[in-house]
Amino acid sequence: MVVRAPEIARKIRPGQFIMLRIDERGERIPLTMNECDPEAGTVTIVFQAVGATTMRLAQLKAGDALLDFAGPLGNPTELEGARRACVIGGGLGTAIAYPQAKWLHEHGCEVDVITGFRNKDLILLEDEIKACSTRQIIMTDDGSNGNKGLVTQALQQRIDEGADYDLVLAVGPVIMMKFVAATTKPYGIKTLVSMNPLMIDGTGMCGGCRVKVGDEYLHACVDGPDFDGHLVDYDDAMRRGVMYRSFEGAAREAAEGRDCNGGTDGERKGA
Structure with missing residues (x-):
């Protein structure tokens, strides 16, 4: 989805995200920038319609408006100085990994991009x-x-072939990022992972997006979303990530029921 947001388009950098709200009854959700065009004043977001809000978002048509589209939020990915990088995207995380790979390429870095999907x-x-x-x-x-x-497996093969990476960046499912970090750790390769935990406001106030990094809890929205992949507690992140799955499922079913029964988007409860 291409959203006209000139002020954000001028400032947003790879790795940063926005918080959007469809209307006054909608929940806030974070979506990371896929691409921006400062001249056109647009920001591109990529999402999968799997929850109540993204299902509603997918129903919008060209010319419609969002109530809130706030950003840029979070910190840009630290890409400066990389000479030989590997960017890894898992599933929808590929949409987030793309702007990092593009930035590195445009700044003279040799970039390998490994992506993974369930099927073609x-x-x-x-x-x-x-x-x-x-x-x-x-x-x-x-x-x-x-x-x-x-x-x-592809990453290990490239390392075995002599790819001299000074940076590996992984974006995707937590379990994937966990094993990417485990692959690079024996070689001492700097590894960044992009964490996307539950998030409510995107400004550090709610505390919902806590991520355990080393011996402390940090907030993905203001301290991240990128963290040292060798320090993140992935098991803790996965436990927290499923805490509200039943609520999300109920909201999705309610949204689907409203669609079938002719209800309006504004009548639905967010996930």
């Missing part, structure tokens, strides 16, 4: 990533694109 029908941004990468590797769980396996 879910592959995102293949042409865009090809244009900004030295090497593109696409893995699928079922091998439907002819390249079956995990992103960590």
